[in-house]
Amino acid sequence: MTRLALQDHARLSVAPMMDWTDRHCRAFHRVLSRQVLLYTEMVTSAALVRGGAKHLLGFDAAEHPVALQLGGSDPAELAEATAMGVAQGYAEVNLNVGCPSDRVQSGCFGAVLMKDPALVAHCVEAMIDATDGVPVTVKCRIGVDDQVPGDVLPDFLRRMGDAGVRRAIVHARMAWLQGLSPKENRDVPPLDHGLVHAMKDRFPDMHLSVNGGIASLDAALSHLRAVDGVMIGRAAYHDPAGILLRADSAIWGVEDSCGDPVAAALAMVPHIEGHLARGGRLAHVTRHMMGLFAGRPGARHWRRVLSERANRPGAGVEVLRDALDGVVSAAA
The missing domain is CATH 3.20.20.70 (Aldolase class I)
Structure with missing residues (x-):
């Protein structure tokens, strides 16, 4: 920083x-x-x-x-x-x-x-x-x-x-x-x-x-x-x-932290894994990430996957990756 x-x-x-x-x-x-x-x-x-x-x-x-x-x-x-x-x-x-x-x-x-x-x-x-x-x-x-x-x-x-x-x-x-x-x-x-x-x-x-x-x-x-x-x-x-x-x-006037929202989502993986390792739920983190793709292709898929699956017992980073796959596909 x-x-x-x-x-x-x-x-x-x-x-x-x-x-x-x-x-x-x-x-x-x-x-x-x-x-x-x-x-x-x-x-x-x-x-x-x-x-x-x-x-x-x-x-x-x-x-x-x-x-x-x-x-x-x-x-x-x-x-x-x-x-x-x-x-x-x-x-x-x-x-x-x-x-x-x-x-x-x-x-x-x-x-x-x-x-x-x-x-x-x-x-x-x-x-x-x-x-x-x-x-x-x-x-x-x-x-x-x-x-x-x-x-x-x-x-x-x-x-x-x-x-x-x-x-x-x-x-x-x-x-x-x-x-x-x-x-x-x-x-x-x-x-x-x-x-x-x-x-x-x-x-x-x-x-x-x-x-x-x-x-x-x-x-x-x-x-x-x-x-x-x-x-x-x-x-x-x-x-x-x-x-x-x-x-x-x-x-x-300095370099931006992330190039795009997909990179930002992936950059959250270590934080998410640490939280899960301490017994937390995926939704504790991803509820704050719902708007990451607001106004962009795939935003609805992103929100739907996270809202439906992130609070399930045992939900892990694979849910985030599935949500991202839909975003990437929609933008292609």
């Missing part, structure tokens, strides 16, 4: 997504791009500090650069969880101030914290004090409920900067905590990428990434003319090759 500063890797990142960006997903995305910054699923500080769930911190060194995202609102607890993440070897610790789920609201963390920026500032100060130079970042919304984004967002970012945060990721939508489901909160509130772009002029010394509704690598390149970084979530998951396969050359 080319040696870059972490903020350079952050020119493109894959968003933390619950139930999706586990270690197998990250291993797959790393095969597609050596440079993209990867994130864990959100892990609550309470689960780590009070729940003894240290297994949630597990990752493979091959995933680097990889960041840990934490959820919580207790400064001391977040500081302890941050220290645990740093000790585990994560390159960054990120605080979630954007998730709108009911479960997150009831725990007083996620997007609801946009209403209490002073508390968030205390949290990140405590987290920064618990690190040894490892960056602490924040992922937030442009506002929640009846807040005015043009007033709230610059004040929030100013407070984060005063607390020592040097990099922030902004999901360019409001979070409407009453009346919308978490899924609707990802689509219904209108996007305001322009507001996030304007924040770069207001805060030239802060590394700012924009997130939300960015569905192609070309769109990411366009945003990079205005901000420092782009974070992509669902599009990177559902069309990973379309987003990541040529990202290294397009964004960082």
